[in-house]
Amino acid sequence: MARVEFRNIKKSFGDVDVVKQFNFIVEDGEFVVFLGPSGCGKSTTLRMLAGLETITAGEIFIDDKLMNKVDAKDRDLAMVFQSYALYPHMTVYENIAFALKLKGFSKPAIDAEVQKAASMLELTPLLDRKPKELSGGQRQRVAMGRAMVRTPKVFLFDEPLSNLDAKLRGLMREEIKQLHKELKTTTIYVTHDQIEAMTLADRIVILKDGYVAQVGTPTEVFQRPTSKFVAQFIGSQAMNMLDATLIKQEDEYFIALGDTHIPLPERFKARASRNLALHLGIRPTDVHLRAEQIDHDRIMPIPATIKDKELLGASILLKTEVAGQELIAETHTAELESDHATLYLDLDAIHLFDVLSEKSLAS
Structure with a gap:
């Protein structure tokens, strides 16, 4: 050795x-x-x-x-x-x-x-x-x-x-x-x-x-x-990347994703900056159809339009549109009554990357 x-x-x-x-x-x-x-x-x-x-x-x-x-x-x-x-x-x-x-x-x-x-x-x-x-x-x-x-x-x-x-x-x-x-x-x-x-x-x-x-x-x-490149390179399904902006309202930071404002998780606050352009990353397995699929209360509901389904065998890829951008969810059920659905993001599993440096905001 x-x-x-x-x-x-x-x-x-x-x-x-x-x-x-x-x-x-x-x-x-x-x-x-x-x-x-x-x-x-x-x-x-x-x-x-x-x-x-x-x-x-x-x-x-x-x-x-x-x-x-x-x-x-x-x-x-x-x-x-x-x-x-x-x-x-x-x-x-x-x-x-x-x-x-x-x-x-x-x-x-x-x-x-x-x-x-x-x-x-x-x-x-x-x-x-x-x-x-x-x-x-x-x-x-x-x-x-x-x-x-x-x-x-x-x-x-x-x-x-x-x-x-x-x-x-x-x-x-x-x-x-x-x-x-x-x-x-x-x-x-x-x-x-x-x-x-x-x-x-x-x-x-x-x-x-x-x-x-x-x-x-x-x-x-x-x-x-630690970077957008690594986030998207690692994972059998590529991590979703959505364009977003960091905004500040009444001394609190939020991630603006279209009309949805997501409270900024604590781990990102040390590097927070008003009006910072972001890539919001989340893996398809951390996007859920039901809130109870997430075992804690750090959940964000978000409206989505279902565009397509892809059967993988043991799971299903749902191709959706959120705030005019594609968001893919990997699920084990396809119980959908219409083309419109509420998706639930696991806030403990989101990643934020500075658009210019592509580096993670996580401390």
Whole structure:
């Protein structure tokens, strides 16, 4: 296991700055996910740690040892790629054993390590097969086994599940999580899939345009996003964003949403400012059809027009219009007598973002 530190890391390709400023510490034994859209710099940062990309500026340390000029093969890291990168002419056994053979391990030692990894990953019946005879999930497990037997200081995963179907991705997520629980090896995992990030990570580093947008546990980034970008990026249904204005009446602040005035929750008052243009954010699951669905008294009724319904199976998406803007509610019932309804907002679950900075007003 190892502690990894990134200090003022930057990466440019010609005139294009891909990673503009990256500072972060991965603690010993921690599972950290780099999450963000394509082009945000997450894979490039991982490749700089692995020694596969040169660093334009800054320093990378593993256990307080500077890595900038250390060859990739000497960094004691193991990387699992999206493309599996298996040797097609070798069997599963030979693919897993290859790195150990290069290190000069004895045949009994190699066999013991390969059998151990194969058992953990349920590959024992497949050891004599070639990669072309395996499914995508089996190939990915072989790639993981090859990384495991090296007993590296750090595991690096670069979008390893992107080529798999949805069901197989779910199974592989469970295997990776169990693997980390058993081995307790420091792990950095790159993905654009927020479900992978939320289910796997101890902490998530959300990147945007080469910068760190937010760092936190899955619960923290979901419940307390610090910017509009993070709020809308995290969540299986994107957070609703409504244009609103902060107004002041008789020494009290209200959120003006059309003709509806919503009392400003206490957590926003420290940064309140009269006539401030806002984005009001609320997740579809926090918009309800009945007041009793909210288990406290901080509720705001709001008139809405129902525009459309979308059946998701276990739930229904209601596409509504509120103050001339679209508001989506995710509900488990569609008991509507007309196209007009009263929706109930959970005031404990609303988010406010400054229109200009897009930063949260929450203290």
